[in-house]
Amino acid sequence: MDEAPEPLWLVAANVVRWRRYGDLGQEFRPGTKAFRGGAKVYVTDTHPGTGNEQLTAVGHGRHTGRWITIDTGTRHLHTFRPQLVYSPAVIERCAAMPVRTRVEAAELAELLDRIARLGRHTHHAGPHPYPCLCHECLPLSPA
Numbered sequence: 001m002d003e004a005p006e007p008l009w010l011v012a013a014n015v016v017r018w019r020r021y022g023d024l025g026q027e028f029r030p031g032t033k034a035f036r037g038g039a040k041v042y043v044t045d046t047h048p049g050t051g052n053e054q055l056t057a058v059g060h061g062r063h064t065g066r067w068i069t070i071d072t073g074t075r076h077l078h079t080f081r082p083q084l085v086y087s088p089a090v091i092e093r094c095a096a097m098p099v100r101t102r103v104e105a106a107e108l109a110e111l112l113d114r115i116a117r118l119g120r121h122t123h124h125a126g127p128h129p130y131p132c133l134c135h136e137c138l139p140l141s142p143a
């Protein structure tokens, strides 16, 4: 008892500061409904059957600060990277997940990064407004 669980290779990411909102994506909302912008999350499940446009993430919830596990749009996350995770709270939420190697986690991170970038450009039918606060445009907009 009280033994530390084996560390797991997971994909970590951060929640975008702003996401486009509304049918044409001309408005903005900070972070997601569940997570603050900038929050660090871990990907605990993917949904290849739907092109991985959604994934399951665990992180500290926006309202309570407690760990939550929730499905979110892949496009709402950025800077996917492999990370060896020691936190028992996270590991216990990954019980059903196949164990990954560092290489597998890195490959998944690259895939999710591509899907997130694509989603930020294609999810909304309208063009990005200008200035745009989305993760793809923020560096291009005036300060």
Ligand SMILES: [Zn+2]
Binding pocket: 128, 129, 132, 133, 134, 135, 136, 137, 138
């Ligand atoms: Zn944009």
